[in-house]
Amino acid sequence: MIRSFDPASGDLVWEGPEASADEVHAALARAREGFPRWAAMPLGERVALVQRYAQVLEAHRERLAETISKETGKPLWEGRAEVGAMIGKVAISIAAQAERAGEKHVAQPFGEAVLRHRPHGVMAVLGPFNFPGHLPNGHIVPALLAGNTVVFKPSEMTPATGALMAECWAEAGLPEGVFTILQGGRTTGEALVGGAIDGLLFTGSAGAGAFFRRLFADRPHVVLALELGGNNPLVVWDADDLEEAASVVVQSAFVTTGQRCSCARRLIVPDNAFADDLIATVDAMAGRLRIGAWNETPEPYIGPLISEAAADGARAQVTALVDLGAKVLRPFERIAGRSGAFVTPAILDVTGVDVPDEEIFAPVLQVRRVADFDAAIAAANDTRFGLSAGLVSADDALWQRFTIECRAGVVNRNRPTTGAAGSMPFGGLGDSGNHRPSAFYAADYCAWPMASFEAAGVSGNAAALAGKLTDVVPA
Structure with a gap:
C-alpha cells in the first residue's frame, strides 16, 4: 500500500x-x-x-x-x-x-x-x-x-x-x-x-x-x-535598501521551507561592513518568519519539511558542515510542540571552510565572504550544478558581467533566485x-x-541529370 x-x-x-x-x-x-x-x-x-x-x-x-x-x-x-x-x-x-x-x-x-x-x-x-x-x-x-x-x-x-x-x-x-x-x-x-x-x-x-x-x-x-537540483549561489554586492536586499535573500533561501530546486543555498558577499549589516538583517528577518501548519491562522510563510526523515537528513548535513568548521549564525532546530518535520531556518558562515558541493533540501543558507567581484563570480561558479543564480546590485556593469560569466540556466537580478516565468525556459547546466x-x-x-x-507531381527531377548520362543503355 x-x-x-x-x-x-x-x-x-x-x-x-x-x-x-x-x-x-x-x-x-x-x-x-x-x-x-x-x-x-x-x-x-x-x-x-x-x-x-x-x-x-x-x-x-x-x-x-x-x-x-x-x-x-x-x-x-x-x-x-x-x-x-x-x-x-x-x-x-x-x-x-x-x-x-x-x-x-x-x-x-x-x-x-x-x-x-x-x-x-x-x-x-x-x-x-x-x-x-x-x-x-x-x-x-x-x-x-x-x-x-x-x-x-x-x-x-x-x-x-x-x-x-x-x-x-x-x-x-x-x-x-x-x-x-x-x-x-x-x-x-x-x-x-x-x-x-x-x-x-x-x-x-x-x-x-x-x-x-x-x-x-x-x-x-x-x-x-x-x-x-542545484547548489545555487546568490551574490549580494551592494544595495541602497538593506531591508529590500535581505528580503531577496530570505525569499530565495527559505520559501517553501527551502524545498525548491531553485532556492539559494549559498550567499556570497563582500568582506566588508555592508555584508555585516546585510547578514544581521537577514538573520533578524529569518527569525521573524511565521512557521506553521498549512491551514493555520494567521497564515504562515513556511510549513514543515515533507517528513521527519527529511528533517533528520538535513540536520545530519548541517552537523557535518559544523564539524568541518562552519560557524553557526542561526541554528537548525526542531520546533517545540510541533511534529518532527518542523524546523527553523538556519544560517551558517562557511568562509574559509572547504564544504561539500551538495544540495541541502531544507531552509539552510551558507554564507561565504570574498575579497572582490572576481572572487564572487569564481565562488558562484564553483559547483557541479548550474540551475539558478542571482545578483543583488545596482551596478549595470556588474550585472552585464554576471550574465556573461555565471553558468546557470536561470539568472536573476534584484529578484529571488526562485523567480521563474512559465513563458520562459526553465532548466540548468551540469548536474542540474x-x-x-x-x-x-x-x-x-x-x-x-x-x-x-x-512537390505536387514528379516532373522537374530529370533536368538535374541532363547531359550527365551516357548514351549506353543497359541490355
Missing part, C-alpha cells in the same frame, strides 16, 4: 494499492495502443481537450490547493499559487506548441519545404513531492498537446495530488489510454522506466538524474528530459539537468522535427 501523511499533523491523507510490474506493463501496452489514434487527432481537437482540463482545474481549484497543502505541508497560499500555475500552464503550452513545435511552409521552385513536428510515442512522467501538481503538469500538458500518450507516476509522498490530477484529466474527457496514473514507490518506478517507453520526463534529485543517464546510455531512442529545459521549451523535447521537400 502507498500512504501519504500531513507532515504537520501526521494525519493520513491518502492510501491505495501500489501498482505491480504487471500492472505497469499493462498500462504501457494501453498507452502504446492508444498512441496512434491520439497522435492522428487534429491538433485543434487536442488543444480543446487540454483547454477543457484547465476548466476542470478551475472548477476544483480550492479542493486541489487544499490537497497539495495538506500533503506537502506548504501553506495554503502556496498551494493556491501552485494550482494557478497549473491552470496557466495550459495557455502557455498551447502558445509554445505553436511557436516551437508548429508547422512551417516555405515556397520552393519545385513546390515547398515543410517543417512538421511529430510526437515520440509513450512518455513516462515521474513527479516530485515539492510541487506535486505544477511540475509534472509542466511535462504532461505539452506532451499530450504534441500527440504523445502519458503514463504518470507521482511521488510516493504525494499520491493524493496525483490521484486528483488524474480525476481532472478523466473529467476533461481524454480518450482511453491517453493518460494513465500509476501509484507506487521505487519498485513501480523501476518497472516504468524499464518498460517500453519513448521518453522519460523527470523532476527530482541530481543523484536520480545521474542514475537515469547511466540507465539510458544504451537506449538512445528514449528522450530523457531531466529537471534536477541535461540541456533540455522545461517550461516554455518543453515543446522541444515532446516532439521531433520532420523536414520535407514536397
Whole structure:
C-alpha cells in the first residue's frame, strides 16, 4: 500500500494499492495502443481537450490547493499559487506548441519545404513531492498537446495530488489510454522506466538524474528530459535598501521551507561592513518568519519539511558542515510542540571552510565572504550544478558581467533566485539537468522535427541529370 501523511499533523491523507510490474506493463501496452489514434487527432481537437482540463482545474481549484497543502505541508497560499500555475500552464503550452513545435511552409521552385513536428510515442512522467501538481503538469500538458500518450507516476509522498490530477484529466474527457496514473514507490518506478517507453520526463534529485543517464546510455531512442537540483549561489554586492536586499535573500533561501530546486543555498558577499549589516538583517528577518501548519491562522510563510526523515537528513548535513568548521549564525532546530518535520531556518558562515558541493533540501543558507567581484563570480561558479543564480546590485556593469560569466540556466537580478516565468525556459547546466529545459521549451523535447521537400507531381527531377548520362543503355 502507498500512504501519504500531513507532515504537520501526521494525519493520513491518502492510501491505495501500489501498482505491480504487471500492472505497469499493462498500462504501457494501453498507452502504446492508444498512441496512434491520439497522435492522428487534429491538433485543434487536442488543444480543446487540454483547454477543457484547465476548466476542470478551475472548477476544483480550492479542493486541489487544499490537497497539495495538506500533503506537502506548504501553506495554503502556496498551494493556491501552485494550482494557478497549473491552470496557466495550459495557455502557455498551447502558445509554445505553436511557436516551437508548429508547422512551417516555405515556397520552393519545385513546390515547398515543410517543417512538421511529430510526437515520440509513450512518455513516462515521474513527479516530485515539492510541487506535486505544477511540475509534472509542466511535462504532461505539452506532451499530450504534441500527440504523445502519458503514463504518470507521482511521488510516493504525494499520491493524493496525483490521484486528483488524474480525476481532472478523466473529467476533461481524454480518450482511453491517453493518460494513465500509476501509484507506487521505487519498485513501480523501476518497472516504468524499464518498460517500453519513448521518453522519460523527470523532476527530482541530481543523484536520480545521474542514475537515469547511466540507465539510458544504451537506449538512445528514449528522450530523457531531466529537471534536477542545484547548489545555487546568490551574490549580494551592494544595495541602497538593506531591508529590500535581505528580503531577496530570505525569499530565495527559505520559501517553501527551502524545498525548491531553485532556492539559494549559498550567499556570497563582500568582506566588508555592508555584508555585516546585510547578514544581521537577514538573520533578524529569518527569525521573524511565521512557521506553521498549512491551514493555520494567521497564515504562515513556511510549513514543515515533507517528513521527519527529511528533517533528520538535513540536520545530519548541517552537523557535518559544523564539524568541518562552519560557524553557526542561526541554528537548525526542531520546533517545540510541533511534529518532527518542523524546523527553523538556519544560517551558517562557511568562509574559509572547504564544504561539500551538495544540495541541502531544507531552509539552510551558507554564507561565504570574498575579497572582490572576481572572487564572487569564481565562488558562484564553483559547483557541479548550474540551475539558478542571482545578483543583488545596482551596478549595470556588474550585472552585464554576471550574465556573461555565471553558468546557470536561470539568472536573476534584484529578484529571488526562485523567480521563474512559465513563458520562459526553465532548466540548468551540469548536474542540474541535461540541456533540455522545461517550461516554455518543453515543446522541444515532446516532439521531433520532420523536414520535407514536397512537390505536387514528379516532373522537374530529370533536368538535374541532363547531359550527365551516357548514351549506353543497359541490355
